[in-house]
Amino acid sequence: MKGKQLLTLGIAVFVITATITVRGLENGHDRDFELTEADVGKMCLSGALMVGSRGTERQDTPSEQQGKEESGAETSQGETEPTDDAGKQEVPATETPTVVDTQNPENPSPQTINIDNSKPVVIIYHTHATESYQPASDGNFHVLQEEGTVREVGNVLTAELQKQGIQVVHDKTINDNPSYNQSYSRSLETINSLLGQYKNVAVVIDLHRDAAGYSGGAGKTAIVNGETVAKYNLVVGNGNPNAAKLKIFANTVNQKAEEMYPGYGGRIIEKAYKFNQYVSDYHLLLEVGNNENNIRESDASAKCFANVLAAVIKDLQ
Incomplete structure (x- = not known):
C-alpha cells in the first residue's frame, strides 16, 4: 500500500511540475504551446520537453491529437478516430x-x-x-x-x-x-x-x-x-x-x-x-x-x- 501511495504522489508531483513548466512557457514566447492529457502521459514515460543550449525548444513531433488530424480524422470532442482508410480517402488521386x-x-x-x-x-x-x-x-x-x-x-x-x-x-x-x-x-x-x-x-x-x-x-x-x-x-x-x-x-x-x-x-x-x-x-x-x-x-x-x-x-x- 505504501508503495502505491508513493507512486501516486510521485505522479501528482510530476503533473504539477509539468503544468508549472508549461505556464512558464506561456509567459514567454511559446504562447501557443498546449499540454494535452496525451502529452502528460508521454512525459511520464519518456520526458517530452527537450531543452537545447539556448532554451526550451518545442518538439517537432505531432501530439496524439495531431496524429489524428494528420490522418484526415475528425477530432472534435465526443468523436472517435476514424480508421486509416478514412484518412487515406482524403488523399487526392x-x-x-x-x-x-x-x-x-x-x-x-x-x-x-x-x-x-x-x-x-x-x-x-x-x-x-x-x-x-x-x-x-x-x-x-x-x-x-x-x-x-x-x-x-x-x-x-x-x-x-x-x-x-x-x-x-x-x-x-x-x-x-x-x-x-x-x-x-x-x-x-x-x-x-x-x-x-x-x-x-x-x-x-x-x-x-x-x-x-x-x-x-x-x-x-x-x-x-x-x-x-x-x-x-x-x-x-x-x-x-x-x-x-x-x-x-x-x-x-x-x-x-x-x-x-x-x-x-x-x-x-x-x-x-x-x-x-x-x-x-x-x-x-x-x-x-x-x-x-x-x-x-x-x-x-x-x-x-x-x-x-x-x-x-x-x-x-
Whole structure:
C-alpha cells in the first residue's frame, strides 16, 4: 500500500511540475504551446520537453491529437478516430509512382519513373514554416519573417534545382501559426491541394530544421569541398502504410549524398507517427540543420542537397 501511495504522489508531483513548466512557457514566447492529457502521459514515460543550449525548444513531433488530424480524422470532442482508410480517402488521386520493395534482391533500387521536365517535378512545403536558424532567434527560433527560416532554405533549394532543369513548386504557407498544435492538420490541407494541382510531381519535400536539444545541444556540420555546411536528417513515419517505401527512398537519397559528398549523408530517424507522408511514396521529411546552425550553413546545405536530389531524380528516369 505504501508503495502505491508513493507512486501516486510521485505522479501528482510530476503533473504539477509539468503544468508549472508549461505556464512558464506561456509567459514567454511559446504562447501557443498546449499540454494535452496525451502529452502528460508521454512525459511520464519518456520526458517530452527537450531543452537545447539556448532554451526550451518545442518538439517537432505531432501530439496524439495531431496524429489524428494528420490522418484526415475528425477530432472534435465526443468523436472517435476514424480508421486509416478514412484518412487515406482524403488523399487526392495522383500519378505518384510506386517504389519497388528493396527486400527483393532483384529490385534493390526504386523503380524508374517517367518524368515530364516541362512540368513541376518537386513540391517543397513547410509544416513548421516559422522554424529559424541563428541569428534569427526571436520567438524561441520561430519567426514570422522569411529571412533566416526554413523558407529561406527552401528558396535556395528551389533555385538550385531549377538551375538543373528541375521545375519546383515552393509553397510558403505558414501552417504553424497561430496554432503550432494544428500544424500537421493544416499542412495536410496544403499538400493535398498542391498534389491536386500538379499531377506530374514525383518528389514531395516537407522542409524542417531539427531542434538542438535532439542533437546534443550543438549545431551539426560537415565539410563539403572545403565549406562548412549544416548536416541533414530524413524522418520516416512508421505509422504510414507506405513506411517501407518511404525508407527505400530515404536510403536511396542518403546513399547518393554519401557517394557525392562523403560525410554529408544524413541520419534516417524513424518515429511512430504519419507526418502526412502517406500522400506520396516519394515523400521526404527533410530536416536541414538545427537551431544552433546558422543560416549560412543551412543555405549551403540546401545547395548540396539540391545536387544530390537532382542526381537521384536523374537515376530514376
